[in-house]
Amino acid sequence: MPPRSYVSPARSAAAAETRERVIEAASRTLREGESIARFSLDTVAKAAGVTRLTVYNQFGSRRGLLEAVFDEIARHGGLHQLADAMTMADPRAALDRMVEIFCRFWSRDSAVGRLHDAMATDPEFAEAIRERNERRRRGVTALIERIAGKHTSPQARKDAVDLIFALTSYPTFASLSAGRSKDEVCRVVQTACHAALANLSNPSS
Amino acid sequence: MPPRSYVSPARSAAAAETRERVIEAASRTLREGESIARFSLDTVAKAAGVTRLTVYNQFGSRRGLLEAVFDEIARHGGLHQLADAMTMADPRAALDRMVEIFCRFWSRDSAVGRLHDAMATDPEFAEAIRERNERRRRGVTALIERIAGKHTSPQARKDAVDLIFALTSYPTFASLSAGRSKDEVCRVVQTACHAALANLSNPSS
DNA sequence: GATTGACTATACATTATGTATATCTAATTT
DNA sequence: AAATTAGATATACATAATGTATAGTCAATC
Structure with a gap:
């Protein structure tokens, strides 16, 4: 006899709620712990008031939980403002705005x-995050294409894209954050990006 | 009765040799493995032909082994050339040379x-590596002090130092290495550093 | 009232770091 | 030559983490 399956509004709502609670507990644990070393599913489960097996039921694995946390942060991190930034008339202003959005996101x-x-x-988690970063790379590429002149070599464009991609990455943000506020880091990165744009016209330094 | 202790040339020589063998096996394991995830003392010990406990006798812990591997790489990585670079008459040329030396080191x-x-x-291992990186930061700081004019603000100097420090870091090198040779990365970083120097004279962009 | 979905309880397999104790062997001292 | 010592081994154990397996609980749904 075929099993009769059904969808349950109350059930899935409760499940979604515990899912949110686990994600919240996980991001809090990550935030408060001083290192990823002590981040365990046991800790997260206890903080969320559920069993460790519930975490596995919801996310499949440690990696699944981490991806869910990242996506949650991305959803509330203001990255949706990128769409507006990309439509700005001045591509240089758009780049400044992009840097600002990402500095805010990282911080x-x-x-x-x-x-x-x-x-x-x-x-595999690294690959997942890298894929999410590709959106930033595509944004940078689009802006560089608009900024570069016809005589700009493909090599110069590629260099500018990759350099700005690196400048707007999390590691660079973290490195510059020692002794700087978010806004100060933003200013430094913006200036560096301007300089990278200047090299689009000056192929040889 | 006091224990009689002694130093044994043959013994310490043999110990030093196994130590080298373990370091070599560890760096090879790190090189060949595609991630740090599968790096275990068990694997290293077997690759070196010793017991896991021997590794603990020699290095105390996993961290101790990793630090020893890093120091070994640093010893043979050409960083001693920095001393010559720092004495160059032209500080800008010295910075170019410094970038070159570090690109070679990272690669x-x-x-x-x-x-x-x-x-x-x-x-704690992270802290140990950070301390070793401070040498690079001091080098950059010294060069910036020579390059900056009297009217250059402390803030502008700090910004230049931190930006160039970030540009010459391993994460930046790794990011730019996608689709680029070591020498191409070096050129991109050098150009970016030149631009950072230009901002020493132009406080506001 | 029977069934189903989410969660729980408990147990187990695996892997890794790190510690403890006793033993072996060759180099060194007396 | 005999005792001792440093380095390495053998074996065992404690701890913690991920991940899997199985049975059970309880409320929502059919």
Whole structure:
């Protein structure tokens, strides 16, 4: 006899709620812990008031939980403002805005730093984060195409894209954050990006 | 009765040799493995033909082994050339040379990438690596002091130092290495550093 | 009232770091 | 030559983490 399956509004709502609670507990644990080393599913489960097996039921694995946390942070990190930025008339102003948006994103929740640390020990998670970063790379590429002149070599464009991609990455943000506020880091990165744009016209330095 | 202790040339020589063998096996394991995740003392010990306890006798801990590997790589990585570079008459040429030396260093042994990954899970190891990086920061600071004019603000100097420090870091090198040779990365970083120097004269962009 | 989905309880397999204790062997001292 | 010592081994154990397996609980749904 075929099993009769059904969808349950109350059930899935409760499940979604516990899911949110686990994600919240996980990001809090990441935020408060000083290193990814002590981040365990046991800790998260206890903080969320559920069993460790519930975490596995919801996310499948440690990696699944980390990806869910990253996506949650991304959803509330203001990255949706990128769409507006990309439509700005002046592509240089758009780049400044993009830098601002990402500096705010990297600084908003310190859990993103721990998530980047998790890339080191989990190659597949690293790949997942890298794919999410590709959106930033595509944004930079589009702006560079608009800024570059017709005589700009493909090599110069590629260099500018990759350099700005590196400048707007989390590691660069974290490095510059020692002794600087988010806004100060933003200013430094913006200036560096301007300089990278100047090299689009001056192929040889 | 007091224990009679003695130093044994043959013994310490043999110990030093096994130590070298373990370090070699560890760096090879790091180089060949595609992630730090699978790097275990068991694997290293077997690769070196010793017991896991021998590793503990020699290095005390996993962290101790990793630090020893990093120091070994640093010893043979050409960083001693920095001394010559720092004495160059033209500080801008010295900076170019410094970038070149570090690009070669980061690219020489792919184990350095894995060691940087290990920073994520071991805060004390991370601190040890950071201390070793301070030498680079001091070098950059010294050069910036020579390049900056009297009217250059302390803030502008600090910004230049930190930006160039970030540009010459391993994460930046790794990011730019996608689709680029070591020498091409070097050129991109050098150009970016030149631009950072230009901002020493132009306080506001 | 029977069944189903989410969660729980408990147990187990595996892997890794790190510690403890006793033993072995060759180099060194007396 | 005999005792001792440093380095390495053998074996065992404690701890913690991920991940899997199985049975059971309880409320929502059919």
